[in-house]
Amino acid sequence: MNELQRILQAFEQIQNNGKRAVLATVVRTSGSVYRRPGARMLLTEDGEMTSAISGSCLEADILERSRSLFSTDSDPILVRYDTTSNDDILFGFGLGCNGIVDVLLESLKGAVISQMLFVEDCLMMQQMGAIATIFSIDNVPDVKVGDRLMMKFNAPVINQITNLDVTQRIATDVQKSLIEQQSCVQSYALSTGRIDVLIEVIHPPVPLLIFGAGYDAIPVVQFAKQLGWHVTVIDHRPEQLTRDRFPLADQLLYCIPDPPNAYHHLLTPQTIAIVMTHRYLTDLAFLKTLIPAQLRYLGILGPKRRMQKLWEDLAEHGVNPSSEHMQQLYNPIGLDIGAETPEEIALSIVAEIQAVLSERSGRHLRDRVGSIHSSPELPCLELVS
CATH class of the missing domain: 3.40.50.720 (NAD(P)-binding Rossmann-like Domain)
Structure with a gap:
């Protein structure tokens, strides 16, 4: 059973027992880090964790930062872990990875549940799909952190983004990622501001x-x-x-x-x-x-x-x-x-x-030259309107 399957299994149990939960997703990375964008972890209010987004270094802190999301219907939280300084080894989390990790924390409700059901359908029907998640916004109206656009071949697009211009730009890139079967991080510079989006391709089981x-x-x-x-x-x-x-x-x-x-x-x-x-x-x-x-x-x-x-x-x-x-x-x-x-x-x-x-x-x-990951940075591209 792979990570997505374990998370979906835990998601079903949470839905059945009515527990509050938070989904933590790595949305952007830079430098040397343990996991890549798209890595997920599911946390419940009683401290249960399904999967991991680091080598057990960040999970305890993420659980603490999720407390407010368990108790209220708070907005999603974007947390940055910067381990590029030597100070991290002495005073921080001790990762020693020399990288930056952005993690999106969201209550298990609404848009997040819709995403989980979409992933579940991709795996069950053995179809490829792609999910675009907005995780950072700077002065762009009618757009919220956590808004998503989800797409499969020969199926209606599931869109939670109300800004039509943003929707069209993201949909074009989601379709391209789906065709190329390649996840990426996109940064869109718009006339009024800027948004950052993780576009993740969901692959069906081999x-x-x-x-x-x-x-x-x-x-x-x-x-x-x-x-x-x-x-x-x-x-x-x-x-x-x-x-x-x-x-x-x-x-x-x-x-x-x-x-x-x-x-x-x-x-x-x-x-x-x-x-x-x-x-x-x-x-x-x-x-x-x-x-x-x-x-x-x-x-x-x-x-x-x-x-x-x-x-x-x-x-x-x-x-x-x-x-x-x-x-x-x-x-x-x-x-x-x-x-x-x-x-x-x-x-x-x-x-x-x-x-x-x-x-x-x-x-x-040991003998590999360069990053051990096939896509070292999941490149962040800036598209200017």
């Missing part, structure tokens, strides 16, 4: 298909579910494809490998697939369908010499992949971490998939 219900597939499912992925296990052996073996899987799909009618609809450009049936002819039958499909990642368990034989037999069935298809194919599967046990192999597989999703090499962070 769809993972595991072809093969053997013993070594069990830890793969467990690791994948820890990351919040949507996992489907596919096999033609009913005695192996059981809930006792795979209690965490989202779906167990019993089918023969060929024809692919039962699973073909699951093959999309976002799909991650692993073939690990341990049966040569079964792997061959699945791969006849999977290799021509435009998948995001296709991993095949087994040594290179076995894969070479598969290529020869696949060619006889008319399967001759393009260079583009080959870029999505990984064999032997997994990162080189010296894995031997099923659990170690599962870790190497899931780590490799995560590296592919993040467009990273999987090398040591």
